[in-house]
Amino acid sequence: MTDALVEIRDLTKTFGRGARRAGPAVDGLSLDVSPGGIFGLLGPNGSGKTTTLRMLFGLVRPDAGSIRVLGRPVPQHLWEVAPQMGALIDGPRLLPNMTGRRNLELLAAIRSIAPNRIDEVLELVALAHRAGDQVRTYSHGMRQRLALAAAILGRPRLLVLDEPSNGLDPAGMSQMRAFITQLAQQGDVTVVLSSHLLSEVEQVCDRVAILNQGRLVSSGPLKEILSSAASGPWVRVRCEDPVRAAAILTAFGCTVEGVAGGIRVAGSDQREVLSRLLDGGLTVQGVSEDQRTLEEAFLTATGEST
Ligand SMILES: Nc1ncnc2c1ncn2[C@@H]1O[C@H](COP(=O)(O)OP(=O)(O)O)[C@@H](O)[C@H]1O
Ligand SMILES: [Mg+2]
Structure with missing residues (x-):
């Protein structure tokens, strides 16, 4: 019962x-x-x-x-x-x-x-x-x-x-x-x-x-x-040079996706992402937690994503 x-x-x-x-x-x-x-x-x-x-x-x-x-x-x-x-x-x-x-x-x-x-x-x-x-x-x-x-x-x-x-x-x-x-x-x-x-x-x-x-x-x-993204929570980064930011973070083993105004990153936390980008000499405008929309969760769960 x-x-x-x-x-x-x-x-x-x-x-x-x-x-x-x-x-x-x-x-x-x-x-x-x-x-x-x-x-x-x-x-x-x-x-x-x-x-x-x-x-x-x-x-x-x-x-x-x-x-x-x-x-x-x-x-x-x-x-x-x-x-x-x-x-x-x-x-x-x-x-x-x-x-x-x-x-x-x-x-x-x-x-x-x-x-x-x-x-x-x-x-x-x-x-x-x-x-x-x-x-x-x-x-x-x-x-x-x-x-x-x-x-x-x-x-x-x-x-x-x-x-x-x-x-x-x-x-x-x-x-x-x-x-x-x-x-x-x-x-x-x-x-x-x-x-x-x-x-x-x-x-x-x-x-x-x-x-x-x-x-x-x-x-x-x-x-x-x-x-519950497969690869853990995402971090959203707003920055001036998303391509370089992506290169830096990918080199550390993160998963990176491009989004409007920046990138979203899985496989690391906010502090680590920020410190790596600053160490890389990048201007970062903002780092925040990025909740997946239910749409993304849904597509992952039903196996209809990429
Ligand atoms: N009375 C019924 N007779 C035959 N097939 C049905 C009947 N009701 C539903 N189905 C089939 O069962 C499946 C699930 O339908 P349904 O429960 O209506 O899904 P949903 O509400 O999520 O759209 C579908 O393939 C639908 O065609
Ligand atoms: Mg129905």
């Missing part, structure tokens, strides 16, 4: 039969989501994110492996934990000819949720002013926000958002990110968010698992994933 909110062990799922059988969509995946914060499931299209998340809700049956949510085996005991789970998977399922408020009222009635919660969630996703309009008059972004409101209506302990900003324009994406961050900060909820967008995961998640072809390639706190 662990205190993980979600515990996935050796999970495998292959779609299709016989000649139509494809490679596994999820392939021996093990993963723990501990309580609190925002957990990112990052991977390119087709890497198995949606399939994994659907299995948490019993929407896809695993071939092998096990899942526990809030300590209960799923799908066997889903009925016990489902009231504490909220989801935005496969796009919003809303009734277009009803108002936004009516959609939420129906859900609240089915799930015995106090009606005053409806105003709270409408406020939270900034839809209160349009709650009386039919959903078919809503923009895609507004529908997505209403779907988020529906997902959090029952104050879930686990909120699963599958590519929540898909199809949104940049303003809509940033608004969605703000809502999600706000939710995670104020409530007793753990968010699991999937995305193929590195920038999104980088901006909202505190820990991340990277999937590729149904397999886990890397997981951990965002900071660690960002700094």
